[in-house]
Amino acid sequence: MQLQFFILICALTLLQGCNDERAASIYIPNNSSAPVLRSDLDSSLRELIQQYGLKGDPAQQLALPSIETPLAQLGMKLFFSKTLSGNLDVACATCHHPLLGGGDNLSLSIGVDAIDTDILGNKRMLQGNLTPGVPRNAPTTFNIGLWKQFMFHDGRVESTGSGITTPDVAYPLPDPLAGANLAHAQARFPVTSNHEMRGKTFDAGGTTQSCRERLAERLGGYGVGAGLLQPEETQYWLEQFRLAYQQPDAAAKQLITEQNIAAALSEYERSQIFTNNPWKQYVQGDLSAISESAKQGALLFFRKRGESGYDCASCHRGDFFTDEQFRNVLTPPIGPGKGNTDPAIQQDYGRWLVTHNPDDKFRFRTPSLLNVAVTGPWGHNGAFTALDGMVEHMLNPFQSAIHYNPAQLQQANVPSSHLQQNLREMLSCDTDIAGQEYRQEDVQLLLAFLNTLTDPCVTNPACMGKWTPSTDATQQDPQKLQLNATF
Ligand code: HEC
Numbered sequence: 106m107q108l109q110f111f112i113l114i115c116a117l118t119l120l121q122g123c124n125d126e127r128a129a130s131i132y133i134p135n136n137s138s139a140p141v142l143r144s145d146l147d148s149s150l151r152e153l154i155q156q157y158g159l160k161g162d163p164a165q166q167l168a169l170p171s172i173e174t175p176l177a178q179l180g181m182k183l184f185f186s187k188t189l190s191g192n193l194d195v196a197c198a199t200c201h202h203p204l205l206g207g208g209d210n211l212s213l214s215i216g217v218d219a220i221d222t223d224i225l226g227n228k229r230m231l232q233g234n235l236t237p238g239v240p241r242n243a244p245t246t247f248n249i250g251l252w253k254q255f256m257f258h259d260g261r262v263e264s265t266g267s268g269i270t271t272p273d274v275a276y277p278l279p280d281p282l283a284g285a286n287l288a289h290a291q292a293r294f295p296v297t298s299n300h301e302m303r304g305k306t307f308d309a310g311g312t313t314q315s316c317r318e319r320l321a322e323r324l325g326g327y328g329v330g331a332g333l334l335q336p337e338e339t340q341y342w343l344e345q346f347r348l349a350y351q352q353p354d355a356a357a358k359q360l361i362t363e364q365n366i367a368a369a370l371s372e373y374e375r376s377q378i379f380t381n382n383p384w385k386q387y388v389q390g391d392l393s394a395i396s397e398s399a400k401q402g403a404l405l406f407f408r409k410r411g412e413s414g415y416d417c418a419s420c421h422r423g424d425f426f427t428d429e430q431f432r433n434v435l436t437p438p439i440g441p442g443k444g445n446t447d448p449a450i451q452q453d454y455g456r457w458l459v460t461h462n463p464d465d466k467f468r469f470r471t472p473s474l475l476n477v478a479v480t481g482p483w484g485h486n487g488a489f490t491a492l493d494g495m496v497e498h499m500l501n502p503f504q505s506a507i508h509y510n511p512a513q514l515q516q517a518n519v520p521s522s523h524l525q526q527n528l529r530e531m532l533s534c535d536t537d538i539a540g541q542e543y544r545q546e547d548v549q550l551l552l553a554f555l556n557t558l559t560d561p562c563v564t565n566p567a568c569m570g571k572w573t574p575s576t577d578a579t580q581q582d583p584q585k586l587q588l589n590a591t592f
């Protein structure tokens with residue numbers, strides 16, 4: 106059968122008169138029974154792929170841990186444990202659940218003060234009609250190990266060359282306690298945030314560092330933390346740490362430290378590599394891996410303006426689809442804003458909050474687009490609850506921003522009354538993309554392309570099982586502080 110095809114192809118090739126070596130490479134065999142015809146579309150894309158130096162796999166040559174390692178396994182248990190929050194009510198997974206694309210499906214995250222601490226997603230509600238205290242959307246933890254320089258929407262954890270700077274030190278000094286990598290440095294902060302995990306009363310008046318140390322002491326049942334958790338609970342964690350760190354005789358005080366907690370958390374997060382998507386297969390030569398519409402969408406994405414494209418790749422660059430730079434793309438300013446001492450100001454100045462450089466006002470880190478179809482809502486504040494709305498925004502930010510409708514928010518009490526006023530202030534600063542005319546059908550093509558960036562594992566609960574701890578009660582901590590989420 107295959108031989109017949111081959112003969113047919115040779116005959117066709119000869120008939121067309123294109124019997125040189127390049128013509129022969131037009132026909133690429135694939136795994137299915139029919140050979141795939143490389144179209145003009147494929148040839149144009151191949152040129153762009155070469156021009157941008159794409160390999161399809163951003164994780165290539167990086168030393169990233171497997172989820173099977175003992176340390177990543179401990180990290181997974183910690184990531185899902187409410188023991189790391191002041192009032193034993195929030196886990197990292199509350200806002201970064203592997204079955205919710207590594208996020209929480211909310212525009213603005215809800216940590217402490219939830220009505221039901223185990224409910225995630227759109228049904229998660231704050232007590233007493235509170236407005237959300239967390240000002241930003243939870244980015245996915247998927248592929249976190251691929252960021253080279255910045256964590257957070259404003260990059261406040263940054264690898265500077267002389268170390269990693271964090272909010273604990275004056276920017277851009279290196280933080281001596283940042284740890285070995287960006288994920289480790291980052292993992293030490295959510296536990297210190299009142300709205301995310303700490304609550305109002307835990308280690309009240311303490312510093313970020315004392316908060317971390319008190320949490321470690323409570324988990325290990327030593328120091329001032331002795332007796333705060335049940336003895337079986339602290340014993341359980343001591344066993345888990347001894348196993349993971351391969352120190353069977355070490356004492357809790359030596360093993361259960363804020364540094365070892367962060368190291369384990371980051372090892373788990375860095376094992377979440379989900380890059381095996383159809384686009385990668387396509388870049389690596391399987392021409393049938395993506396649809397014709399997705400190919401057309403890819404052309405629009407990579408081609409420059411004036412060459413029938415929208416130049417999305419000027420910022421969403423490379424195999425990780427980000428240049429890790431900060432840009433003002435006029436994301437509609439909804440939500441409480443960040444870092445304002447006056448609650449009447451509901452503005453988020455983005456990168457400026459870190460650098461205080463006037464040019465950085467309203468600039469946010471270019472996100473990766475891997476798995477973007479499952480990481481909504483989109484934008485640093487989750488202003489867009491549909492991916493087509495986000496894509497339309499990127500095509501013409503100004504038009505989209507002035508016509509933005511907060512009714513699309515699926516979450517109660519997200520402040521939006523300052524929208525127009527805040528937008529005027531944003532427009533007074535430099536923006537980084539000019540609007541452009543676009544065809545409505547191009548939105549659908551771009552979406553078709555973006556959908557090829559989803560690793561099938563992330564939408565398959567069986568595949569994600571490896572990154573989710575067992576819900577079997579006998580496998581869990583004795584005090585039942587593991588997050589067993591309902592959506
Ligand atoms: C209440 C929800 C919430 C909880 C709980 C939470 N996070 Fe987050 N996380 C967020 C939000 C919101 C951001 C973005 C904040 C910003 O950029 O200012 C974020 C950012 C991050 C990032 C940076 C991602 C990136 O692309 O730069 C990582 C990694 C992360 N969190 C890991 C964790 C870990 C580990 C824990 C537990 C120790 C945790 N988070 C707990 C909401 C949460």
Ligand code: HEC
Pocket residue numbers: 258406415416417418419420421431432433434436469470471472473474477480482483484485486495496499500537538551
């Ligand atoms: C000037 C740089 C730049 C260009 C050009 C650009 N983007 Fe973006 N894009 C960004 C930044 C910055 C954000 C984050 C905005 C925020 O967080 O508020 C973003 C966000 C996004 C998001 C949301 C991702 C998420 O996880 O929230 C999508 C989807 C997206 N862009 C697609 C596109 C497409 C499609 C194009 C081309 C039509 C494009 N972008 C062009 C910089 C750019």
